[in-house]
Amino acid sequence: xxGEVNHARAELFNDSTExxxxxxxxxxxxxxxxTEHMARLLIVHHSxxxxxxxxxxxxxxxxxxxxxxxxxxxxxxxxxxxxTDVLEADGYLLGTTANFGYISGALKHFFDTTFQATHEVTAxxxxxxxxxxxxxxxxxxxxxxxxxxGYRWSLTAPPLVFTGEVTETHLEEACELGATVAASLxx
Ligand SMILES: Cc1cc2nc3c(=O)[nH]c(=O)nc-3n(C[C@H](O)[C@H](O)[C@H](O)COP(=O)(O)O)c2cc1C
Numbered sequence: 001x002x003g004e005v006n007h008a009r010a011e012l013f014n015d016s017t018e019x020x021x022x023x024x025x026x027x028x029x030x031x032x033x034x035t036e037h038m039a040r041l042l043i044v045h046h047s048x049x050x051x052x053x054x055x056x057x058x059x060x061x062x063x064x065x066x067x068x069x070x071x072x073x074x075x076x077x078x079x080x081x082x083x084t085d086v087l088e089a090d091g092y093l094l095g096t097t098a099n100f101g102y103i104s105g106a107l108k109h110f111f112d113t114t115f116q117a118t119h120e121v122t123a124x125x126x127x128x129x130x131x132x133x134x135x136x137x138x139x140x141x142x143x144x145x146x147x148x149x150g151y152r153w154s155l156t157a158p159p160l161v162f163t164g165e166v167t168e169t170h171l172e173e174a175c176e177l178g179a180t181v182a183a184s185l186x187x
Pocket of ligand 1: 049050051052097098099100101102132133134135136137163164165
């Protein structure tokens with residue numbers, strides 16, 4: 001047995017330092033572990049009507065597209081998302097309605113309750129968002145930009161922001177948004 005081990009060691013260490021690095025068992029184990037790692041996309045949304053629920057579902061289905069490998073999608077209603085959800089994710093997709101010239105109270109609550117514990121650790125992680133309004137999303141967009149600037153997240157796909165009827169085209173755009181943010185997490 002010892003002879004076999006020594007023989008294997010002799011083969012492993014017989015080459016240059018550079019080559020050894022590639023065949024060393026410890027390196028091998030690390031690279032296998034790395035391959036098994038799943039990136040995680042956290043989708044946090046407030047979708048209080050059937051129309052915006054369809055929008056959220058389109059974004060979720062895009063993020064879960066079969067061509068996107070190695071990315072796990074976790075979906076949370078804004079009032080249920082936690083600090084742990086944020087810390088354990090590698091990227092974020094946020095969805096909200098425009099309410100009273102701002103983002104929804106629900107998404108604001110999400111930011112209020114997670115910011116302190118997460119913003120330093122999650123800085124630079126990719127994110128994007130959608131906002132749907134009835135007539136004017138200006139205040140909601142400003143709020144979203146200002147809050148996510150505070151987190152120092154990195155915008156990885158153009159946000160989807162619009163008012164009025166949710167059309168098939170909007171659903172396709174939401175699907176593409178979800179897919180783009182998820183794909184940005186593929187290694
Ligand atoms: C209390 C309340 C406040 C709202 N404030 C705004 C607003 O400031 N800007 C806007 O564009 N839409 C506003 N809306 C419309 C919502 O954004 C809209 O209802 C939501 O996106 C869902 O779309 P839907 O009603 O077409 O299903 C408001 C709706 C409610 C219920």
